[in-house]
Amino acid sequence: MYVIDVFSGCGGFTQGAKQAGATVILAVDSWKEALDVHALNHPETEHWHEVVGGDPSLFAGRLRAVADLKVPSGEHLHVHFSPPCQQLSGVNHSRNELKGLALVEWSFQVAELLCPDSFTVEQVRNPFLLRTYAHLPHRIYKMCEHGIPQTRVRVLFGDAPALPFAPAEPILSFLNDVNILPGTCITNHNMKRVLGKKSNPIAYATRDLSQTSFTVTRAQPQLYRNMKATILPIEVVARLQTFDANYFAGLKMCVARRLIGNAVPPSFAELVVRELKKSLQHDLVFNVCPQEAGGRGQCGTHDG
Numbered sequence: 001m002y003v004i005d006v007f008s009g010c011g012g013f014t015q016g017a018k019q020a021g022a023t024v025i026l027a028v029d030s031w032k033e034a035l036d037v038h039a040l041n042h043p044e045t046e047h048w049h050e051v052v053g054g055d056p057s058l059f060a061g062r063l064r065a066v067a068d069l070k071v072p073s074g075e076h077l078h079v080h081f082s083p084p085c086q087q088l089s090g091v092n093h094s095r096n097e098l099k100g101l102a103l104v105e106w107s108f109q110v111a112e113l114l115c116p117d118s119f120t121v122e123q124v125r126n127p128f129l130l131r132t133y134a135h136l137p138h139r140i141y142k143m144c145e146h147g148i149p150q151t152r153v154r155v156l157f158g159d160a161p162a163l164p165f166a167p168a169e170p171i172l173s174f175l176n177d178v179n180i181l182p183g184t185c186i187t188n189h190n191m192k193r194v195l196g197k198k199s200n201p202i203a204y205a206t207r208d209l210s211q212t213s214f215t216v217t218r219a220q221p222q223l224y225r226n227m228k229a230t231i232l233p234i235e236v237v238a239r240l241q242t243f244d245a246n247y248f249a250g251l252k253m254c255v256a257r258r259l260i261g262n263a264v265p266p267s268f269a270e271l272v273v274r275e276l277k278k279s280l281q282h283d284l285v286f287n288v289c290p291q292e293a294g295g296r297g298q299c300g301t302h303d304g
C-alpha cells in the first residue's frame, strides 16, 4: 500500500502506516517545525511545506501527478487527512465549528476528485461534525479499546476499518522511571475551565494510576502530587502517545509536547492501515468512486 499523508504534522499517521508495512510517498503540512521532524524521521518521503485549503481540484491534480510517478501500476493508493481540530474540539470554549468544518469539507472534496483506492479523514468526535456528515461512512474509535493507553476518542470518515479489541495498559505501567509517591493521580483539565467557574482550591479531573491515562495533549496529562499538578517527562508522554521518545530527540520540551499532542498515535494508525490492508485482501474497501457509483457512502455508517 502507498500512502499520502495530508496534514501530516510530525508524522504520527506516517509512522504507524510504515509500521504496518505501507510506503508513505508524500507528507504535506504548513507547520515547518513539524514537517522538519517528519523529514528527519522519514527522509524517503517527499515533503510539501505549504498552506492547503485552496482550489481542491488543483491540489487533487498535484497529488495525482505524484501518485502517477511513485505508485506502481496495480498498487493501492491510500490518502489520509488529519485536518486541524482546534475549532471542533470540546475543550475549546470559543470554538467556531463552521470554521472547523472548512478543511474537513476540503479534504472530502480532494478525496472525491482524486478518487484514490481508499481514504480516511480523522477528526475529534464533534456532534455538529457528526450531524453534518452523518450520511458519509464513518467509525468512532475509543482508542483505549484498541490498546492505545489513553482516553482519546476520534472519528475516521471514509474507509474506516473495524479494529480488534485490546485492553490498554494503565498509567502506572508508564511511570516506572518516574519517582511516584503513593496515592498520586493523573489530572487532566482544570475543572475551573471545564465548569466555567472558579473553585478554591482548584479542582482537577483525576484518575487513579491503575486506570488508563487521560488523552495526551500539549500540556496534559499531569501528575497530581503534594497538592500540585506537575508535568510528566517527555519520555512518558511520548510513550502514552505510542511514539518512541527518540523520535523527538534534540527538540525543546515545549516543541516536542506540542508535536506529540497534535499527532495521531502511531499504534492507532498502524492498526488502521493493517486492518485496511486485510480488508483489501477480502475486497472489503467501502469507498466507491463517485464516477462509478454515482455518489459516496455506499456502505452506510458504522459507528461503534
Ligand SMILES: C[S@@+](CC[C@H](N)C(=O)[O-])C[C@H]1O[C@@H](n2cnc3c(N)ncnc32)[C@H](O)[C@@H]1O
Pocket: 006, 007, 008, 009, 010, 011, 012, 013, 014, 028, 029, 030, 031, 034, 050, 051, 052, 053, 082, 083, 084, 085, 262, 263, 264, 265
Ligand atoms: C491534527 S494535526 C495532524 C497530525 C498528524 N496527522 C500526525 O499524525 O502527526 C493537524 C495538522 O494540520 C496542520 N495544518 C493546519 N492548517 C493547515 C493548512 N491550512 N495547511 C496545511 N497544514 C495545516 C497543522 O500544522 C497540524 O500539523
